[in-house]
Amino acid sequence: MFVRIVKMSFHEEKIPDFLENFESVKEKIRNAEGNRFLELYQDKNDKGVFFTYSYWETEEDLENYRNSELFNSVWDFTKKLFNAKPEAWSLDKLVSLN
Numbered sequence: 451m452f453v454r455i456v457k458m459s460f461h462e463e464k465i466p467d468f469l470e471n472f473e474s475v476k477e478k479i480r481n482a483e484g485n486r487f488l489e490l491y492q493d494k495n496d497k498g499v500f501f502t503y504s505y506w507e508t509e510e511d512l513e514n515y516r517n518s519e520l521f522n523s524v525w526d527f528t529k530k531l532f533n534a535k536p537e538a539w540s541l542d543k544l545v546s547l548n
Contacts, residue, residue: 451486452506453541460498464531468500475524479504482520484511498533505543512540 460468472490480488487505506512515521529536 451543451546452509452512453543454502454504454506454512455539455541456502457537458500458502458528458532459496459534459536460500460531461533462498464533465498468528468531471524471527475520478520479515479524482511482515482518484508485515509540 458468476488476490479485484507485504486507487503489503491501491503493499493501504512506515
């Protein structure tokens with residue numbers, strides 16, 4: 451399992467735009483080939499900071515998504531709302547307890 455974490459920071463007045471757009475595309479992202487999990491988090495102390503966590507079968511699945519029309523449309527919309535450069539981490543999941 452391959453995990454992708456993306457940190458995004460938004461102008462406060464742009465948060466509703468981001469959330470509305472995410473609501474409209476979250477099922478499409480989650481149903482992208484190889485995607486097994488998707489969550490969105492908001493920082494408790496800085497309401498303008500969000501994280502997405504997504505689990506992918508392979509790095510190739512993520513790259514295929516990142517090269518898709520869906521990703522390009524989502525990213526083109528979202529990046530206009532940022533107040534800081536986004537950060538991303540690619541991780542291998544080692545342990546998961548439920």
